[in-house]
Amino acid sequence: MGDNAESILAVEHLTMHFGGLVAVDNFSFAARRGEVTALIGPNGAGKTTVFNCVTGFYKPTVGMIRLLHPDGREFLLERLLDFRITKLARVARTFQNIRLFPGMTVLENLVVAQHNPLMVASGFSIAGLFGLKSYAQAEKAAIDKARYWLDRTGLLARADDNAGQLAYGEQRRLEIVRAMCTDPVLLCLDEPAAGLNANESADLNKLLLFIRAEHGTSIVLIEHDMSVVMEISDHIVVLDYGLKIADGTPSDIRNDPKVIAAYLGHEDDATELSGAGARP
Amino acid sequence: MSPSPSVQDNSANTLGISVLAAALKEAALAALVALGLFFFLIGIKTDQGPTGALVIMPRFEALAMIVGAVFTGSFLRALIAGNKSIMSRVELPAWIVPKLQWAGRFMGAAFLVFALALPFLFFNNRYVLDLGILVLTYVMLGWGLNIVVGLAGLLDLGYVAFYAVGAYSYALLAQNFGLSFWIGLPLAGILAAFWGVLLGFPVLRLRGDYLAIVTLGFGEIIRLVLLNWRDLTGGPNGISGIPRPSFFGLPFDESANGFAATFGLEFTPTHRLVFLFYLILALALVTNWVTLRLRRLPIGRAWEALREDEIACRALGINTTNTKLTAFAIGAMFGGFSGAFFATRQSFISPESFNFGESALVLAIVVLGGMGSQLGVAIAALAMIGGFELFRGFEQYRMLLFGATMVIIMIWRPRGLIATRTPSLLLAAGKAKSASSNRDGDGR
Numbered sequence: 001m002g003d004n005a006e007s008i009l010a011v012e013h014l015t016m017h018f019g020g021l022v023a024v025d026n027f028s029f030a031a032r033r034g035e036v037t038a039l040i041g042p043n044g045a046g047k048t049t050v051f052n053c054v055t056g057f058y059k060p061t062v063g064m065i066r067l068l069h070p071d072g073r074e075f076l077l078e079r080l081l082d083f084r085i086t087k088l089a090r091v092a093r094t095f096q097n098i099r100l101f102p103g104m105t106v107l108e109n110l111v112v113a114q115h116n117p118l119m120v121a122s123g124f125s126i127a128g129l130f131g132l133k134s135y136a137q138a139e140k141a142a143i144d145k146a147r148y149w150l151d152r153t154g155l156l157a158r159a160d161d162n163a164g165q166l167a168y169g170e171q172r173r174l175e176i177v178r179a180m181c182t183d184p185v186l187l188c189l190d191e192p193a194a195g196l197n198a199n200e201s202a203d204l205n206k207l208l209l210f211i212r213a214e215h216g217t218s219i220v221l222i223e224h225d226m227s228v229v230m231e232i233s234d235h236i237v238v239l240d241y242g243l244k245i246a247d248g249t250p251s252d253i254r255n256d257p258k259v260i261a262a263y264l265g266h267e268d269d270a271t272e273l274s275g276a277g278a279r280p
Numbered sequence: 281m282s283p284s285p286s287v288q289d290n291s292a293n294t295l296g297i298s299v300l301a302a303a304l305k306e307a308a309l310a311a312l313v314a315l316g317l318f319f320f321l322i323g324i325k326t327d328q329g330p331t332g333a334l335v336i337m338p339r340f341e342a343l344a345m346i347v348g349a350v351f352t353g354s355f356l357r358a359l360i361a362g363n364k365s366i367m368s369r370v371e372l373p374a375w376i377v378p379k380l381q382w383a384g385r386f387m388g389a390a391f392l393v394f395a396l397a398l399p400f401l402f403f404n405n406r407y408v409l410d411l412g413i414l415v416l417t418y419v420m421l422g423w424g425l426n427i428v429v430g431l432a433g434l435l436d437l438g439y440v441a442f443y444a445v446g447a448y449s450y451a452l453l454a455q456n457f458g459l460s461f462w463i464g465l466p467l468a469g470i471l472a473a474f475w476g477v478l479l480g481f482p483v484l485r486l487r488g489d490y491l492a493i494v495t496l497g498f499g500e501i502i503r504l505v506l507l508n509w510r511d512l513t514g515g516p517n518g519i520s521g522i523p524r525p526s527f528f529g530l531p532f533d534e535s536a537n538g539f540a541a542t543f544g545l546e547f548t549p550t551h552r553l554v555f556l557f558y559l560i561l562a563l564a565l566v567t568n569w570v571t572l573r574l575r576r577l578p579i580g581r582a583w584e585a586l587r588e589d590e591i592a593c594r595a596l597g598i599n600t601t602n603t604k605l606t607a608f609a610i611g612a613m614f615g616g617f618s619g620a621f622f623a624t625r626q627s628f629i630s631p632e633s634f635n636f637g638e639s640a641l642v643l644a645i646v647v648l649g650g651m652g653s654q655l656g657v658a659i660a661a662l663a664m665i666g667g668f669e670l671f672r673g674f675e676q677y678r679m680l681l682f683g684a685t686m687v688i689i690m691i692w693r694p695r696g697l698i699a700t701r702t703p704s705l706l707l708a709a710g711k712a713k714s715a716s717s718n719r720d721g722d723g724r
Contacts, residue, residue, distance in 0.1 A: 086597030
């Protein structure tokens, strides 16, 4: 742990205040390259806040978020605008409540994700407006990439349907592969298994393991579904009331008394009640 | 165990009575609302009395008639439709959809052929040509606004501002620097685009209703500046004597080097009108071509993605600031082109031509036509501007008719006349999509 050579994301002393509320308090963790890191904790623990800080949707009150590319480049994410984090630092994310482009087709969703390379290929629309050949080739490559991911997720037959018409589980998968179409080095998934049945969860596990193995993309995920967390995570970080309470391998976490207490309550009834009372 | 016939009769009877009672109740309620609403609007009228003072004239017969009409109408509706709401959108029967698609494919071409042939068909009919030019101006404005509202989903209530910027740019450039129309036109477009970006910056964070209010304000600001900056714009007197366009340097006049003399034709003022007609047709077609082309480029797809979900756009690395500003700029540019055309056609402009009503009319064309649909916007422009002329005989009632038509269309086709969206690219090449299925997702 903490070895910079192999860590891809290092969050240091992250603190986030919303007015008087401290959502995340002096939180530090590192995600290692090529691993699946899970961020777990009860509802309201501050997991999504951490994600929003990492992906630039919030500016952290205090703290440093470093991203190390395999080629040695380093990005300080807390200083980058949200869209630049995806564009330059190559961090992609999904959302807890799926955010697709429901009125556009599945294929269009995946091609929109390749906006930045395609913009360059279209000469910022000027070359594309006059139908230059180089743009046609770039568009074909973009469609091929989309086809590859659709094939992976079994959505190829639905490519020309509107994304809003897909079943819930299919929308989840589409959002993940749409994020993959931005060629990320780090993929942040906010509750990818929420609302999925056991079969769909198993498919999701396979997809995530495939992404990690074949594309070398490191994954950080927030998840409540322990079957997903325990099966695919290499490393788990537990957050409660904005504080880190545990950090380790799945087996460490499973037996950690503090984690069990956070999830199931303390054995002592009095403390449990006071704990429950304090929870907003 | 089946109920005895008498019981059945009885229940049918009570059912009938209860439906009747419900219908009466609903009709009475509607009539009451109408009474309250129309009492002041129709029931009383102020007029000048014999001594010159204002007197109140009761018009209770008119009030009774309208309340009676509301009562009868809502009673019949309740009887016939029962609990079904007329507010539900009209679903086209399944067999008609492919036929409509087939027709739609040729409709654009048919319109184009008709537009090209119009000056020949109605060469001697100045009125039709003038109306054609007017309709095409609104088609072009509609297509320009369609980029901002239909594609990028940015509700712009001040589009007329760019129309005004284009018109005044050309008028001032032509008057002060003697620039010809063909140089003034692109400059007017560029200046309007510049103002589009300038006005776009402060509203980057706004969406929906808030954006609409601010753009409405901008439209008014531009108009008020034009009205009050007397030194530059002539204030309410406007600018007159704006040069007419020439046919590649040949003016449309009776002189020896005029258009008619050069081509050995007998001089008639219709030549200029025909030329203006083809000019606006060409400008509108350029707008259409650029829009259709941009829709298939990353920028166009980013506009549509922005309309669907701005946060998801940012998460995918799309610079939403630039995307919005390009939508504003390109929409404004086409508004500027049509403004320059308007100035050269009228040869006189004043701030009166650029009031909020124009913005509302263009927006109504886009919304009625179906946001994002090029053909729909063209049909809506034809129906609104042409229809308005058609009902000129109805005098003051045409506004009523117009409003009623809009309400009916919005009830039955809430997404506009043509609510289908053609995907910008398809995986299965050549495979026709079921158009009715598009846009059915919880689009926005």
